Amino acid sequence: MTLSKLDQAALAAGIAVEFINAKGEPESISDDTKRALLAVMETPEGKAPPLPPVQVFTPGRQRHLLPQGKGEFRWQLQSEQGKAFSGIIQGGESLALPPRLPQGYHLFTLYQGRKQWQTRIIIAPRRCYLPQPLEQGEKRWGALVQLYTLRSDRNWGIGDFGDLQQMVAHIAANGGDFVGLNPLHALYPAQPQYASPYSPTSRRWLNVLYIDIHQVAAFEQSHEAQRWWQLAKTRKALQKARDSEWVDYIAVATLKITALRFAWQACQPDADFQQFVVEGGDHLRYQAAFDGILAERAADHPDEWGWQNWPESWRNAHLPEVQQWCSEHEEEIQFWSWLQWLAQQQFAACWQRSQQLGMAVGLYRDLAVGVAQHSAETWQDPQLYKLGASVGAPPDRLGPLGQNWALPPLDPHVLRARGYQPFIDLLRANMRDCGALRIDHVMALLRLWWIPYGEGAEKGAYVSYPVEELMAILALESQRHRCMVIGEDLGTVPPIIVRMMRSYGIFSWKVLFFEQERDGRYRQPTAYPRQSIASASTHDLPTLSGFWQAGDLALGEQLGIYRGSVLQSLQQQRDTQKQALLDALQQAGAMPARDAKPVQKQPMTPKLNLAMHRFLAQTESALLGLQPEDWLGMTSPVNVPGTVDEYPNWRRKLDVTLEAMFADKTVKQVLKAVSKGRKEG
Structure with a gap:
């Protein structure tokens, strides 16, 4: 079949002209969507340079360059370590890179007359890093914490980096190896009601409210x-914030x-802060x-x-009036920069x-899939982020209208033209001071569902990303x-991502609720x-107690998400799932048969909760992440997907303080059983 010029242009730009829908059938993308997305992208135009802007080499791939064009070229290669190589080559000839060129980022330059072209050469390893205990087959566990939910006798109404230090010490004392965190990305301190950690203003800087x-x-x-x-007024406001349920x-x-601001007026910025500012650029x-600027405008708007x-x-950010504001407000810029420095220093501690x-792992951070549409990132780099589109997901059985996350996509063509530097900077900002990085929606390295701005999610299309180079x-x-x-x-993961994650040593995520066979049986721990x-759950799913008591379904009914026959079907499905889970707990020996009752008569008890944690501790997964909400038997979720104002997402705190939680006998019993189970496995 001959492709139309529009389809040819779309495919050349990485826009899929069809996809497999939720019914497993191929579905064509409309011409309107193709045109809209092509208009948004910055696809390369004009004559192609002799070499692409970046070339990535992984083990097993021949390290050869093939400059296109006619005539003689001079070339120079500057290694990241400062070593120089040079020579002459004819257009169309293959050039082998130096055999001992180390892993890293190197600069290759071609010269012909007065013209020159630069290519970044990236030499990458075969696999991602793995801590030695995990390499040796050990199994570790830790806590999965939404930092803002932590209560303590000393915080200011929100979990902070002081609480995190305490949490780390408590987890280590109970045999754990890490604390996993929600995204710590910068939000909007002047407009703090916009609190979703997955819609940040920047993924390179931190949320200063955690100071x-x-x-x-x-x-x-x-x-x-x-x-x-x-002041009594200050103490009263603080106590109210600390006592609040949300x-x-x-x-x-x-x-x-x-x-x-009081502290800034009294401080004397030191050389470490000045160096931080220089490095931040x-x-x-x-x-x-x-x-x-947001703080200034928020007072009136x-x-x-x-x-x-x-x-x-x-x-x-680069317009003259903004530049004028910056020159007149150096002190204000220094203040907000200082807050970033404080946050970085405290997190590093x-x-x-x-x-x-x-x-061995210590802390793991979470990298959100994007930034908000009108964020600091898009304000200072509008070429990289495509504001004429938003990312999301196509329609499926759970979301018949699809999902629109209101996050502008990174342009893969701009990313590549810049030698992937924005991606490298993003990884470096999020890999510092931690032992693991969780990448939200890892499929985004392969493809993202782009939706023309202002359209419904059903009018989107998949846009491909250079997954092999990004993985390297x-x-x-x-x-x-x-x-x-x-x-x-x-969710639905393309087979290529499964293969590549396995090949590159990237850990997969296995959630208890989803680990079922086709006949409904829950997988045994040895199958992980x-x-x-x-993990038992995630921030988008009910807690263990919420699942068992169907609190998520009751809440969905209350919020108008589930109604009528849909709700009845989900309730019946939940009863079946609960029975299957009870059967799995008994089969694994996590729950003695004498303690089991028919599912209709089996309430959520400390014994059942302990059995579920024992089951998870037995899994073959090298890592196990547990939620404090589940140790405490809490039922309310931190986030209800698909809601904005209907439920106070990203605000629910833990029921008790850190001090009380780790002194609780039931919690101690759960953590002791988990530590024992991990060691025995």
């Missing part, structure tokens, strides 16, 4: 800060930013400028989110504590940072693959 104020020396030393701190982001931000400067409603001459305690860079940065990689691969992390 532990009591670790800020300038706050403790400032007379003005301490006078404000002692994180009151506005109250927390008001308290913390006030305290930090323009990216940090514009992040700080964005926070400063509290409902204005992001930069889309700013005056047109302010909608790009948590990592150092985990290493002092001998944890991921492995290189993983080895350099000694940071293992976990891919969130839940070693190269994986197992």
Whole structure:
């Protein structure tokens, strides 16, 4: 079949002209969608250069370059280590790279007359890093924590880096090896009600509301800060924020930013901070400028989110009026930069504590799939992010209309033209000070469902990404940072991603609720693959108690998500799942037969909860992540997918403080059983 010119252009740009839908049938993409996405992209135009802008070499691949064109070229190769190589080559001839060129990033330049072309040469390893105990076959466990949910006797109404240090110490003391975290990406301190960690303003900087104020020396030393701190009004507001069942982001931000401004007035920035600013460069400067402008405008425009409603001459970081504001507000830019430095310093201290305690993984961070549409990232780099599109998912049985995540996609053509530097910078920012990085929606390395801006998710199309080159860079940065990689691969996963994750040493994610055979039986612990992390649930799913008591279904009915026959069908399905899980617990020996009852008469008890944790501890997965919510028997979720204002997502705290949780006998019993199960396996 002859392809139309439109289809040829779409395929050349990486836009799939058809996909396999939820029914397993091929479905064509509309011409309108193809045209809309082609208009959004920056596809290469004009005569191609003699060599592409970047070439990636992995073990087993011949390290040859093949410059296109006619005539003689001079070439020079500058290695990352500073060693130089040079020579002459004819267009169309194959050039073998130096045989001992080490792993890393090298610069190859071709010269012909006055013209020159540069190609980044990337030499990558075969696999991602793996901590030695895991290489030797040991199995470890840790806690999966939404940091903001932590309560303590000393925090300011939101879990912070001081709490994280405590959490690390408690987990280590109970035999655990790591604390896994929700994305810590920068949000909107001047508009803290926009609290989703998966819709950040930047994935390279941190959420400054996680700063532990009591670790800020300038706050403790400032007379003005301490006078404000002692005010009855301040103490009352703090106690209210601390006692709240939900994180009151506005109250927390008001308290913390006030305290930090007092501290800034009293502090003397040192050489470490100045070095941090230098290393952060323009990216940090514009992040700080964005926070400063947002804080200034939020006072008069509290409902204005992001930069889309700013005056047109302010909608790009590089416009003259923004540059003028920056030159007139150096002190404000320094303040917001200082907050990033404080956050980085405190998080690094948590990592150092985990290493002092001998944890092999220590901390793992979570990399969100994108940034918000009108974020600091898109404001300072509008060429890289395509605001004319949004990413999401095509329609399926659970979401008949598909999903639109309101996250602008990275342009794969711009990414490649820049030698993948934005991707490298992103990995480096998120692999520092941790032992593992979880990549949300790992399929995004292969393809993303692009939706023309303003359209429904059903009018999208898959756009491909250079998965082999991105995986190779991921492995290189993983080895350099000694940071293992976990891919969130839940849902329908293309076979190529499964193969590549296995090949590159990227851990898969195995969630108890989903680990069922086709006949409905739950897989036994021995069926879990070693190269994986197992968990009971995720932030998008019910807790163990919520699942058992069908609290998620009741909440869905209350919110209008499930109704009528759909709700009845889900309830029947849940009863079947519960019976299958009971059967699996007994078969694995995690629950004695004498303790089992028919599912209709089996309430969620501490015994059943303990049995579920024993079952998870037996899994062959090298890592096991457990949620504190499940130790405590909590039922309410942190996030209800598909809701925005209907439920207070990303706000629900733990029921008790850290101090009380780790003193609880039932919690101690669960953690002791988990540690024993991991060692015996």
